[in-house]
Amino acid sequence: MAKSSRRSFLAGLVAASAWPLPSWADLGSPAFLSAGRAPSGQDMVAGLDLQGNRLFQQVLPGRGHAFCAHPRLPHVIAFARRPGRFAHVLDCRTGKTLAQLQPPDGYHFYGHGCFSTDGTRLFTTENDYENARGVIGVWSVQDTYQRIGSFSSGGIGPHDMAGLPDGSFVVANGGIETHPDTGRSKLNLATMQSNLSYLSEEGVLQDQITLSNDFRLNSIRHLAIAPDGTVAFAMQWQGDIGLDLPLAGLHKFGTPVRLLAEDDIRWREMKGYGGSIAFDHGGTHLAITSPRGNRLLVLDTASGSIQVEHVLSDVCGVAPQAQGWCATSGTGQILTIGAAQATLLKQTQFQWDNHLVAL
Template identity: 50%
Template sequence: MTSRRGFLAGLVGTGLVPRATWADAGAPRWLSAAGMPDGGFVLCGIGDDLELRFRLPLPGRGHAAAAHPARPEAVAFARRPGTFAVVIDCAAGRQTAELSAPEGRHFYGHGAFSLDGRWLYTTENDYASARGVIGVWDAERGYARAGEFDSGGTGPHEVRRMPGRDTLVVANGGIETHPDTGRTELNIPWMQPNLSYIDEGRVTDSAALPPEMHKGSIRHLAVSHDGTVAFGLQWQGDEDGPALVGLHRRGDVMRLCDTPEDALLAMRGYVGSVAFGAGQRDVAITSPRGRLVQVYSVETARLQQSEQVQDACGVAPCTGGLLIASGTGALRRMGRHAGARNHSGLMWDNHLVAL
């Protein structure tokens, strides 16, 4: 009689053993990094009921994460200018690999997988050359470094994959930095932010803000099902900027969202995260400095809702609306199924990643 071990070995050999899925990690709906009261840092899986499905240690402060499209695996990135990214098997609850930025580089806190999950793309700073780089890592070979290409600008921050294909869109913030000066911006008078679209390692399209808005650093992105890109700015000028939220369709000019002056001033020049709502008809931004969540109509590019939320930063779609994460430990639903859950002792970091 065939032993159980032999039977399982046979299944492995034929490829019939079911692969682990996010259900094996407790079926989380979102991922987020968080700080702990003891000074430690974790990556958390959050369920639809806003309870934690897992809480796994990180070697330092996290910023955002990239979720593998086919298995319960996440890559958690250090806050810029960090040099680590860790690969976590969220079902087994263990780290399986660590990415180290090549010499002369640092990560910007974001990454995105290819459509099939084979490649991970990371935003990086080649700081000696003041050049933005997209690093390429082979997820099937233990996340070995496989190559790199230009990001199409300086200071690439968030990268997203366009829906249904392997085109990347990159938020090049335009700001030159160097680890020797920490997070100090070195080129504000001549910075040039843009959105770049990249196909097969080559920039095939780009879009820039009007010249008078060159101090609007494009940092964070969201992409809708139809390919509309929403972006948020962090204003670097002494004076107040004329807009902090915009929309773009590849091949068109950028549309800047219309924000009443009082609401614009309340954001204090800073957008922390961007997400389309569940219905894709509106886009939400958070401003932790302004303690605000704002929602804009995609059709009209106008502000339609503004809510005060203490230290709000992470935002992601949820059933019937939006989920907001706060540095206070609160998770809050906005929309048809409003509700909240407070995880005292956790300080949610900048981003919620929807699975």
């Protein structure tokens, strides 16, 4: 979509109504989104305020994984857990499902996506499993989220993706080949190679980063972006568990990759699994979770060292707030994470799922 047509689209939205466009303020300006399972057994998406109160919740057709929120409109894209094929577009004011997205035959979603900077397009990570290649699907917000194209993700197994300050985006290609016929089995561990791929909104590959052969089995999975465009990535080790292997790294376009706290034995407690990752608002510290290891680590981005280790049962979701982070767990806890301590904010009856998304 050309820039002129994007401007026309946004102008058309305004002209179509005598009232201002709806926004997140109409819902009380929720701070976070998370998937969870209610006590009834229903899978839900919920909007939370800074105190952990639910401002809204909507039923999902199955277990959710992650979400992306439109930059202005109160629309949430709720993605199925891999290898799911649903992505629902929800109007969080009314609970209405605006669109039900399905990838083409032979594809499935990977659970993540992001909007273009101007909000006119949605991008989704997908698996073309018959051809063992990663794909980014492109959907038009203007046309009720119709699919308008796709392009290569730059690797196999694109999981997370995130927008960058310059309007391009980065994709975490986890490198693991899967096929729905074999569930979540990993089919190419002998040759797998994950990467970070930097792409324009038109799908042009601008840069690509791979890890050294010693870390080839570290699957790059989840991403966070600092204010200056630095990319943090969380990894999941596909080899023998019990090694002191780093599960987090940093990269900035045009510079070498940095793996963090490479010799720290506390990585062993993470059980090889980086669940979610988030910068603080200043980009000076980084939080990474492991529900398998019941750990949340806080790292200093300048030194790369682990500053704090929190032992928290089944913790996975983490997102920045004004001071430190908010975190969620499968045991129903919502916590605030500071420089030195974790404080229980609210105990709920929800089983919070993998990711907490800041709005």
